[in-house]
Structure formats: structure tokens, C-alpha cells
Amino acid sequence: MVADDSKMWRTILKDLLSSEGYDVITAExxxxxxxxxxxxxxxxxxxxxxxxxxxxYQLCRILKKDPHLKDMPVILLTGSADSVDRFWSMYSGADAYIEKTSSNALDNVKKILKNFKWKSDMPPQDGKNVFGAVLDELLAETTLRAEISELSNHVEDVDYTIQKIRNLLRSLFGIKAFxxxxxxxxxxxxxxxxxxxxxxxxxxxxxxxxPYFPSYHTYRTIDGKEDVEGLNSIYKVISYDGKEEGVLALWRERSFSVREExxxxxxxxxxxxxxKxxxxxxxYRKNAYLDDLTGIANFRAIEGHLEKLWNSxxxxxxxxxxxxxxxxVNDSYGHEVGNEVLAGLGKMLREFGEKHDVFVGRFGGExxxxxxxxxxxxxxVMNEFRQMVEKAHFSQSMPTLSISVSAxxxxxxxxSSYTEVIEFADGLLYQAKKEGRNKVISYESIG
Known part of the structure; x- marks a missing residue:
């Protein structure tokens, strides 16, 4: 197929390729x-x-969307020497790009054609019907991509982003569960x-x-809790650049069509x-606001949380x-064991905080x-935590090692400031240490 709005070029190319033994048809x-x-x-x-x-460019891109024609070789010819045109030709999926004004343009066409071995196995079809379906698909694809790409502006608010994705899927597919x-x-x-x-x-x-064995599991309920027994389901692995980023699953009463899939x-x-x-x-948030060793909030996150509470x-x-x-502990068993203790205590404190809806973090050191x-x-709850620590063991290498905490x-x-509240709590901690440790002293006990 030779497509060119110039009658001269259609004639030149048809005569040239016919003389080489090709069957040539043309389009204006x-x-x-x-x-x-x-x-x-x-x-x-x-x-x-x-x-x-x-x-x-448009012709090439539309043809490459068809699975029957995606491997069909395409040569783009142009009178332009602009590098931008060359870029768009490659971006559209063309296999070769030749400038008509070059002295060896026709020789290059013949050389390139000899390297193409692809043969169409597609039966003849009504191109107008196919074109209408392709336009519908391209319009839907463009619209969907535009809708979803807008959500990239809100990735810091994960709940909002997931809700918007769910809303889009519900309006498109009429899903019952997500x-x-x-x-x-x-x-x-x-x-x-x-x-x-x-x-x-x-x-x-x-x-x-x-296989994945994540250490941290976060569950978020969306739309209440549904029973999907008897519903049709569809699963899609979410990837980016070949790397698995997650899985999407939808449920509804009727099955999903090939077009919907x-x-x-x-x-x-x-x-x-x-x-991604x-x-x-x-x-980034974890690196900026979580303590590497214990996996709980670091001092920066603690300050941010306190400032927010204070200002409110x-x-x-x-x-x-x-x-x-x-x-x-460090002097007797070494810093490696000390780190085991800190990490284990941080894990226990994180789970304890989730249970009681308490914000927890590593203030510094131990x-x-x-x-x-x-x-x-x-x-x-701090007395409850203190008792849990007293019975726990935090070091695999030193299973007999036990610790206690004061608070x-x-x-x-x-x-007048949250720093003064911290200083007061620190003073009470010091008092607990003086009174023998493994103890919690609060503002309540001193009136």
C-alpha cells in the first residue's frame, strides 16, 4: 500500500515497486x-x-492498535527534514522514516522493503466498520486515561485517590464490591x-x-462490608514498567465482557x-518520619503531631x-543485642498503640x-504496657534477657507550650527512676 496525496509520488513509488515485483495498490x-x-x-x-x-502519524498509530496489524511494517515518507517529525514518526510506531528530499530516498525504500518478512493473515473486512469501532475504542481510552491521570495530583491523600478510582469503576462497570x-x-x-x-x-x-511476605499490613474498609458469594469477579494485576505494584479486584452480578475486560x-x-x-x-514519608530501627514515628513526626494538637x-x-x-544491656551484651531490644520494643509499642488508638514514637536513644x-x-494503658514488657523477651540471641521500662x-x-508538657513528663519519668524503676508516675498521682 502506497498512501500519498501527491499523484506524482504515488506514480513514482508504484512504478518503482512494481518493477521490483511487488503488487502495489495506492490511496490518495x-x-x-x-x-x-x-x-x-x-x-x-x-x-x-x-x-x-x-x-x-495518525494512520500508523491507529493501525498499530489493531492486534492483527500491530506487526505490519510501516515506512513513513516526508518532505520535511525537521527532527520533530522524525521523533513523531518513531513515536507513532513506524518501522522506518525516509526524507523524500534525500538523494537516495528511493534506494532506501527498496533496501528496507527487502528486510520485511511479515505477511498478513487477516481476512478481508469492511474497513469503515472497523474504523468506527477503533475510533470508539480510542475515544474511550483517551477519556479514561485523562480521567485517571488527574488522580496523580492527589497521591498524597491515598484514601481520596482510592475512592475516586472506585467511583470511576462503579460508574463504568456497575460493580457491587471492590x-x-x-x-x-x-x-x-x-x-x-x-x-x-x-x-x-x-x-x-x-x-x-x-511471593510476598510483607511485615506491615494496613487494612482500609471502603463502602462498608459486602458479601460477594454468588457474584462474578475479575482480577487484574497492577504493574508499572514490568514491576508488580498491586492487584485490583471487582465483583458484580453479571459477568464481564471482553470489551469491558x-x-x-x-x-x-x-x-x-x-x-507506584x-x-x-x-x-518518602517513612524515611522522613519513621525511625529506621523501630519502625515507629521518629522525633520529627512526634514534633509535627504535637504541634498539630497544640495549634488545634x-x-x-x-x-x-x-x-x-x-x-x-549494651555494655554486657553488645550493641547488636541492644538494637534487638529497641526494635522489639518498638514493634510491641506500635501494636499496643494501634490497639488503644495511641500515637507512639521513638523520642531518642532508648x-x-x-x-x-x-x-x-x-x-x-502505660501500666498495662509496662507489665507486658516485664514478661516479654526481645533478643533471639539472648533469650533469657528481660527488661523493664519506666514512664x-x-x-x-x-x-504554655508542648515542650513544657514534655519537660514535665520527663520530670515524672526521672522520679519513677529514683523510686526504683519499672514504674509509671503520672500527673494524677501527684495531684
Whole structure:
């Protein structure tokens, strides 16, 4: 197929290629060429770039979207020597780009054609019907990509982004239930409207190519809890640049058509980039606001949380927790064991904080902090935590090693800054140390 709006070039190319033994058909513009390609089962396309109706770039891109024609060789010819035109020809999927004004343009056409071995096995079709379906698909794809790409502006608000993705999928497919899993080697976040989060997590993880055993599991309920028994489901692995970023699962009463599955694949391509950005933002936050050793909030995050509470005018309680005789642990068993103790205590404190809705962090060294917005609450839970620590073992290499902690608990009350509240809690901690350690002293006990 030779497509060119110049009669002269159509004649030149047809005569040249016919003399080389090729069967040549011609078209006066891109749209006519498109129809004839389907009607005549063309093996190679040689197209001008600038043509009315459908230019060479557009023709190439549309043809490459068809799975039957995606491997059909395409040579683009142009009178322009502009490097931008060369870029767009390669971007559109063309296999070769030749400038008409070059002295060896026709010789290059013949040389390139000899290297093409592809043969069409597509039966003749009505090109107009195919073209209409392709335009519908391209319009849908462009619209969906635009809709989803806007969500990239909100990746810091993960809940908002997932809600928007769910809303789009619900309006498109009429889904009854939804689940989205974001995954790294160490962490996973599951958004789901299913009742059994753990079972849903296992189900979605099983769809991935490689095994994952994340240390941190975060569950977020979306749209209440649904029962999907008897519903049809569809699962799609979310990838970006070949790397697994998660899994998407949808449930509804009727089955999913081939066309719907194709649309969902397009959506998932875009979601892959969003998931990647969300994961990177989370990693940045962890590096910026989480303590590497213990996996809980660092001093910067603690300050940010306290500043937010203070500026809001909310009352709160602070507890400073210190490991008793921690220097002896390091001196007697080494810093490696000391790090095991710190990491183990951090893990226990994180789980304890999640259970009681308490913000926890590493204040520095062997000191930790707990913050609660509940009144007259922190003293009792810190005593509970202290008793748990007393019975626990934190070192695998030294299983007989046990530790204890002391804590001071202060309340905002009439202090003029959160730093003063911290200082008061620290003073109470010091008092607990003086009174024999393994003890919690609070503002309540001293009146």
C-alpha cells in the first residue's frame, strides 16, 4: 500500500515497486488507505506524513492498535527534514522514516522493503466498520486515561485517590464490591469492601507472580462490608514498567465482557503509575518520619503531631517511656543485642498503640513517647504496657534477657507550650527512676 496525496509520488513509488515485483495498490489520503488496508489485506504500508483527513502519524498509530496489524511494517515518507517529525514518526510506531528530499530516498525504500518478512493473515473486512469501532475504542481510552491521570495530583491523600478510582469503576462497570491491594516487599495496603480482610488479602496476593511476605499490613474498609458469594469477579494485576505494584479486584452480578475486560486493562495501566507514586510517597514519608530501627514515628513526626494538637487547642496526654538500665544491656551484651531490644520494643509499642488508638514514637536513644487525646487514659494503658514488657523477651540471641521500662505521664493543662508538657513528663519519668524503676508516675498521682 502506497498512501500519498501527491499523484506524482504515488506514480513514482508504484512504478518503482512494481518493477521490483511487488503488487502495489495506492490511496490518495490516510482514510482511504485505512479502508483499503482492511479490504486488500496489505503486507506493508508506505505512507506520506502530511495528508488530508488522516495524516501518516495518525494512520500508523491507529493501525498499530489493531492486534492483527500491530506487526505490519510501516515506512513513513516526508518532505520535511525537521527532527520533530522524525521523533513523531518513531513515536507513532513506524518501522522506518525516509526524507523524500534525500538523494537516495528511493534506494532506501527498496533496501528496507527487502528486510520485511511479515505477511498478513487477516481476512478481508469492511474497513469503515472497523474504523468506527477503533475510533470508539480510542475515544474511550483517551477519556479514561485523562480521567485517571488527574488522580496523580492527589497521591498524597491515598484514601481520596482510592475512592475516586472506585467511583470511576462503579460508574463504568456497575460493580457491587471492590478491592485494591498495593504491595512492596515489606508492606501492603488493602482497600476492600469485603467482610474478611485477611482472606481477601490472601486471595489478592495469590494473583501475583512472585511471593510476598510483607511485615506491615494496613487494612482500609471502603463502602462498608459486602458479601460477594454468588457474584462474578475479575482480577487484574497492577504493574508499572514490568514491576508488580498491586492487584485490583471487582465483583458484580453479571459477568464481564471482553470489551469491558479490555477497558479495565487500559485503566489498570494508568493505575499502575498511580500505585507506584503512592508507594514512593509512602516510602518518602517513612524515611522522613519513621525511625529506621523501630519502625515507629521518629522525633520529627512526634514534633509535627504535637504541634498539630497544640495549634488545634485540643487537650492531650503525653507519656515518656525509658528502658531501665539500657546502658548495661549494651555494655554486657553488645550493641547488636541492644538494637534487638529497641526494635522489639518498638514493634510491641506500635501494636499496643494501634490497639488503644495511641500515637507512639521513638523520642531518642532508648526513650519512647506515647500521645493520647483521651482524658485520664494514658496512665492505665502505660501500666498495662509496662507489665507486658516485664514478661516479654526481645533478643533471639539472648533469650533469657528481660527488661523493664519506666514512664512519666503529663497532661496539657495550663502549660504554655508542648515542650513544657514534655519537660514535665520527663520530670515524672526521672522520679519513677529514683523510686526504683519499672514504674509509671503520672500527673494524677501527684495531684
Amino acid at each position: 489520503d490516510g482514510l482511504q488507505a485505512y479502508f483499503k488496508i482492511y479490504e486488500s489485506c496489505v503486507d506493508v504500508l508506505i505512507s506520506d506524513v502530511i495528508m488530508p483527513g488522516l495524516n501518516g 478491592a485494591a491491594l498495593m504491595i512492596t516487599m515489606s508492606e501492603m495496603i488493602l482497600y476492600s469492601s469485603l467482610k474478611d480482610m485477611k482472606k481477601t488479602e490472601e486471595d489478592l496476593l495469590s494473583r501475583l507472580k512472585r 479490555k477497558l479495565l486493562s487500559i485503566i489498570c495501566e494508568e493505575i499502575g503509575g498511580i500505585f 507514586n503512592i508507594i514512593e510517597v509512602n516510602e 487547642g485540643k487537650n492531650f496526654e503525653i507519656s515518656i517511656i525509658d528502658i531501665d538500665h539500657f546502658k548495661k 526513650e519512647f513517647m506515647a500521645i493520647s487525646e483521651k482524658s485520664n487514659f494514658l496512665t492505665s 512519666g505521664v503529663a497532661r496539657r493543662d495550663d502549660f
